[in-house]
Amino acid sequence: MNLFAVVQAAGWPVWPLVACSVWAVALIIDRFLCLRPAKVAPASLLNEVLSFARTSVPSPDVVTQLERNSALGEVLASGLRTLNADPKCSEDELRSRVESTGRIVAHRLERNLTALATIASAAPLMGLFGTVVGMIELFGSQGPGAGVGGNPAQLAHGISVALYNTAFGLLIAIPSLIFWRYFRARVDAYLLTLEVSAERLLHHLNALRQLPRR
Numbered sequence: 001m002n003l004f005a006v007v008q009a010a011g012w013p014v015w016p017l018v019a020c021s022v023w024a025v026a027l028i029i030d031r032f033l034c035l036r037p038a039k040v041a042p043a044s045l046l047n048e049v050l051s052f053a054r055t056s057v058p059s060p061d062v063v064t065q066l067e068r069n070s071a072l073g074e075v076l077a078s079g080l081r082t083l084n085a086d087p088k089c090s091e092d093e094l095r096s097r098v099e100s101t102g103r104i105v106a107h108r109l110e111r112n113l114t115a116l117a118t119i120a121s122a123a124p125l126m127g128l129f130g131t132v133v134g135m136i137e138l139f140g141s142q143g144p145g146a147g148v149g150g151n152p153a154q155l156a157h158g159i160s161v162a163l164y165n166t167a168f169g170l171l172i173a174i175p176s177l178i179f180w181r182y183f184r185a186r187v188d189a190y191l192l193t194l195e196v197s198a199e200r201l202l203h204h205l206n207a208l209r210q211l212p213r214r
Contacts, residue, residue: 013126013129013130013133013134013161013165014130014164014165014168016126017123017126017127017130017165017168017169017172018168020119020122020123020126020172021168021171021172023115023119024116024119024172024175024176024179027112027115027116027119028116028175028176028179030112031112031113031116031179031183034109034111035109035183035186035187035190038070039070039071040070040071040072040109040190041070041071041072041190041193041194041197042069042070042072042073045069045070045072045073045076046072046076046197046200046201049066049073049076049080049201050200050201050204053080053204053205053208055208056208057080057083057084057087057205057208058080059084060081060084063077063080063081063084064077066080067081071105071108071109071190071194072193072194072197074101074105075098075101075102075105075194075197075198076197076198076201078097078098078100078101079094079097079098079198079201079202079205080205082094082097082098083205083209087209091202091206094202094205094206095202098198098201098202099198102194102195102198105194106191106194109187109190109191110187113180113183113184113187116176116179116180116183117176117177117180119172119173119176120173120176120177120180121173123168123169123170123172123173123176124169124170124173125169126165126169127165127166127167127168127169127170127172127173128165128166128169129165130161130162130164130165130166130168130169131161131162131163131165131166132162133161133162133165134159134160134161134162134163134164134165135162137161138159138162
């Protein structure tokens with residue numbers, strides 16, 4: 001039996017599950033593309049920035065290129081841009097700008113994770129709904145006019161609707177939950193990297209401002 005035949009046998013309650021499965025696949029592909037290390041936190045970027053800003057703050061053009069490099073580059077660039085705009089800004093202002101950018105980046109990294117978690121939670125319930133519909137059809141086929149053995153065709157249809165929807169709900173929920181946990185762990189690791197890197201940059205910039213000017 002091919003997939004289309006299975007979907008037909010599952011009845012109309014399976015179509016919302018099919019839509020959820022397509023949505024879940026799209027979200028998983030999107031998160032794989034957006035959470036690549038090269039797009040979020042390249043391994044050597046922080047050391048390159050600290051080396052480039054060893055004695056002075058880079059020019060605005062260089063900071064703009066850094067901002068476009070990755071999510072980590074965007075956070076680091078916010079601190080450098082703040083000093084370019086106001087070299088005499090306080091340490092609290094500098095930290096506030098970097099933390100504000102960090103929150104924006106964190107929100108972007110966590111985008112679509114809630115939707116994936118919702119699918120993982122809702123799919124079994126939707127499968128249960130299909131199961132209930134199948135059971136209603138099953139018992140409906142055993143009405144007073146159905147005879148002693150009932151209607152075999154409606155009986156088989158009700159059982160197939162119940163079982164197929166349960167299976168589809170679990171089939172969608174389990175991978176969605178696995179990938180949600182995987183992406184959640186990856187985002188948490190990235191956020192820790194961003195926080196530690198930002199702290200190192202702030203320490204470096206504060207030390208840089210204390211150097212005697214030539």
